[in-house]
Amino acid sequence: MLSPSRACSIGPFNIADSGFGKFEIRDNEDGEAITLDNFDETDAMADPILNSPRSIEACRMLGLEFSELIFHPLEYFLSSSKGFCRTLEDREFAAKRAARYEKNRQIQLRNVRAQRHELIEAQLQKLQGLMSLKTRTFCRSPVGAARLGFGITPKCCSTEAQALTVIEREKRELERIQQRQALEVQQMLNFEYKLTELQQERERKEIEQKRREELLVMERIQRQREVDELKRRREIERAEQHRQELQVAKQQALEQRRDLRRREQRAKQEEARRLRDAQLSERERQRHHEEARKQNEMQLKARELAEKQARNSARIANVLHEKDLQRSAQLEEAARKQQLIDERRQALEYERRMKEEEGRLQGLRKKEAIEGVQRQLAMIEEKRREQLQEKERLAQLRLVQREYEKEQHLKAQQREERRLERERRSAYERMEAHLHEKQAAVLRKTKMKAMAAQRMQEYKHASVRARLQDAKLREEEIQSALQRKNRQDEYRAKLLLSRIETDNHRIEHLQEQRASLIRRRQEIKQRAGRQKHEILESFYKMKVTKKLNLPKHIRLKIGIGRPRSASEALYPTQSLQTESKGVERPSGNSRRPMSAVARRSRCATISRQRITSRERQNTSDTDSCCGSHSAESAEEFVNFADEKIIAMINDLQRRQNEELLEVLQEEHHAEEQREHLLHQASADPRERGRIERLFDIERGLASERIMQITHRHECTLAAMMHELQAI
Known part of the structure; x- marks a missing residue:
């Protein structure tokens, strides 16, 4: 079966090889890429089966081998069985295995194609696929996919309506069975009444014995009817309760997703506000620093102008008064030096205060950073707790699914028992209809009983054989699922090791x-x-x-x-x-x-x-005073x-x-x-x-x-x- 769709090519894509480390494959190389949408599902000898990087990555994420996606005809299972299916039972078992394999293959093919499309969308949107591997392994049937809300199709959306239709059909079937049973009982009573009238004198003891047997049969039928009615009511109540639990679980999951979105929005708003506050405080600090620098420069200019004027006046006074003002000039120079020392001390004090203020601001920034880290750690812990709750919920859903399957199996067994009971009753009627016949009729009835017993035995053997075959097939599916799980774990471990190695190199x-x-x-x-x-x-x-x-x-x-x-x-x-x-x-x-x-x-x-x-x-x-020094x-x-x-x-x-x-x-x-x-x-x-x-x-x-x-x-x-x- 070859799909006509073409592979979607979006540049290079890195994948982790299970046996050869990391390598890079491009979608568009020499020729057309072989993807999950266009590969030949019937060619088991193709080499390679797939060469698209996203298709290979999707298979490894789900732990699937390429050969598990290939279609195998019935002859393949017949030839792979021991003894090459010489008996009819072996052929039936091979047919069951082929049907089950094809059903699982279609499910896995849908899952891996959905995973590939998510990888393509994640590369387009620079996001990662949000669906976990455990959830994908649970979506093995349309009912499971509808419960989790993944891969919803029109057929999956109508699963609940189909379930209600099945329940109504079962109710109508039970009513028809009850009417037929009542009609059959009435016919039996009429027959017995006529038979007693004909053989009242001749077979009184036999009639009395038969009456007692009929009473016992009627009591058993009544008790069975009551038991069936009680079971039916319990099944209806259990189905209703199961539906309500699913509705509540879906509502809780929706509320959890809404809460998670709200928390993420609040965290983003808080981070943006903190960044704005930090930028404003940094700008304010720079503005104060710039104003202080300009003020210091203006003060220095004023002091320089004053010093220049003082020096000019000192030179003029020194020229006019010479030695008389020399002493006063020296005193002024000393005072000026003292003033310069005071100004430098004030500048150093101002610089020290600025450094202290900057240190205090740095401490506040460090404190805010520590608080932000603590909030992030709290958010991470909350996410981890929510993930654990989600896993518990999924496990509970799987447990409910298994219980539902057990109940369906029990109902099937009960229907089979009722069918067997009807067959026994028909044999009993046929046996009673030929009581008036002679020894030949008795012999013929004996043969019919033997034949019925043989058919019953054969049916029981067939039922046991079918259950054993189903158990064997389930065991094979479990082993296959475990192998896929091991491959998934190996894939995750290699990804984790590669990330650890990258982090070590960066450190x-x-x-x-x-x-x-x-x-x-x-x-x-x-x-x-x-x-x-x-x-x-x-x-x-x-x-x-x-x-x-x-x-x-x-x-x-x-x-x-x-x-x-x-x-x-x-x-x-x-x-x-x-x-x-x-x-x-x-x-x-x-x-x-x-x-x-x-x-x-x-x-x-x-x-x-x-x-x-x-x-x-x-x-x-x-x-002026060259001789004085x-x-x-x-x-x-x-x-x-x-x-x-x-x-x-x-x-x-x-x-x-x-x-x-x-x-x-x-x-x-x-x-x-x-x-x-x-x-x-x-x-x-x-x-x-x-x-x-x-x-x-x-x-x-x-x-x-x-x-x-x-x-x-x-x-x-x-x-x-x-x-x-x-x-």
Whole structure:
């Protein structure tokens, strides 16, 4: 039987081979794909029977072999039986086996085709099939499919109406049987009455005996009738109760599905609200941070303007009053330095408060993340509990189905017994009709009894043989179902092992990345320590030799060509002043936030302008009072400057290390959250691949950010060293 439909081709599809690992097959290769819809159901020698990936995957999901879907004629079962069906009984058994095999094959074929269509729809909609394997194995008949609501067809939808029609037909059959029995009893009574009138005197004793037997027969018939009526009522009540239980079970399943949808919608709304709140809080924090930065910049500009005006007035006063105002200028300079120290202390205090606020916000975010994880775990536990309840319900439905089948079998046996009773009664009537005959009639009646007994014996033997054959066929079906279940378990185990292997590879990759970050952090810390030690050693040598002789790699990094003497460090050259004057300030009217490079260049320009102003003032002071300072005071000033420079460098390196450590801790926390989200991700490989690609992009951005921060720290340290060398 060849289906005219063609296979649906939707790109590549990965499947797990039961014996050869994973491989990939495409629907459209050389020639037309052989699917469940167009394969030859009669060709058992075809190689391959199926080659469509979705068809193969559907068969493996249901634990079916390809050969189980091939049609086998009656001759196949006759030739496969022992003794090649030499007797009539063997041929009947082979015919039963063929009919049962064809029925099961059609059911399995419908199930596997439905599974294949679900795989195609799942690939189109990027979803997975929602029907479990256990449910599909239960849908072996239209009644079972109608109970579970899967694979509903018009024939399956009318199963309940057909069941009611069968019950009504049985009722009418019982009524006809009762009427026929009553008619037969009446005829028997009339016959006996006439017979007693004819043989009243001659066969009085026989008549009395027969009357007693008739009374016993009538009592048995009455009792049997009452028993049948009681059983019929019980069967009707049991059928009604079973129908009500099925209705209640369907209603409960519908309510459970509605509750599950509502819980999923609430969870999605809660997650969206949490994300919106987190984004709003992050935007608010950035806005406050930007406002605080702008306010600090405005304060710095105001202080610079005030300092410039103060220095100009000091220079004018110094030119006019010379030595009289020199002392007051020194006092003002000391006050200005004290003010700068206070302002720096306030800035540090503000920065500390901002860090505390940011730490508090991070704690709140971590707390929200933990609560979200707990809610997700609770939802997972609720889903698992619902799945267990669904499995229990399915088991109860299967138990009810088996009870219903037992009841149907019992009814069939009862109908058979009633039929046998009718046959015995007809034999009894025939035997009574020939009592008046002579010995030949008696002999003939004896032969009829023997023949009836022989037929009854043969019928009993046939019934026992049929039950044994049915039991054997059921045993074969059970073994086949167990084999399918084992193949399903093996398929699931291989899928699980492949997923575990993929997770292990990803975990190893993450561990390697984490180890690389830790090594990078240690290398940065060691390099900063070495540079700090070399700079301190260079400053110590500068105290002795009066020359700032930095190591070659540090001078190359910060752009210093050759070492300078202490006098050159104290009195900058004209080219440096020209360079500092030539630096343009960014426009104050621009409201756009500056980048990290622009902020660094601006800070360097401001510091150079401060140093240039200070140098001019020191130069004028030196020109005006060149004879008032001795060599000892100059040496003390250099020592004080060296200690201050070392303290500034240490403070800068400490702040840089703290910033880098904070960034690395944030990245570590983000990596833990990524791992947690991956563990909670869907089992869909495409969805997991998309999430992993997003996480790889985030990791690349984080690595680039760390490298940028490291480069900025090095540039800041180089700029400070360049400024300190120019002092």
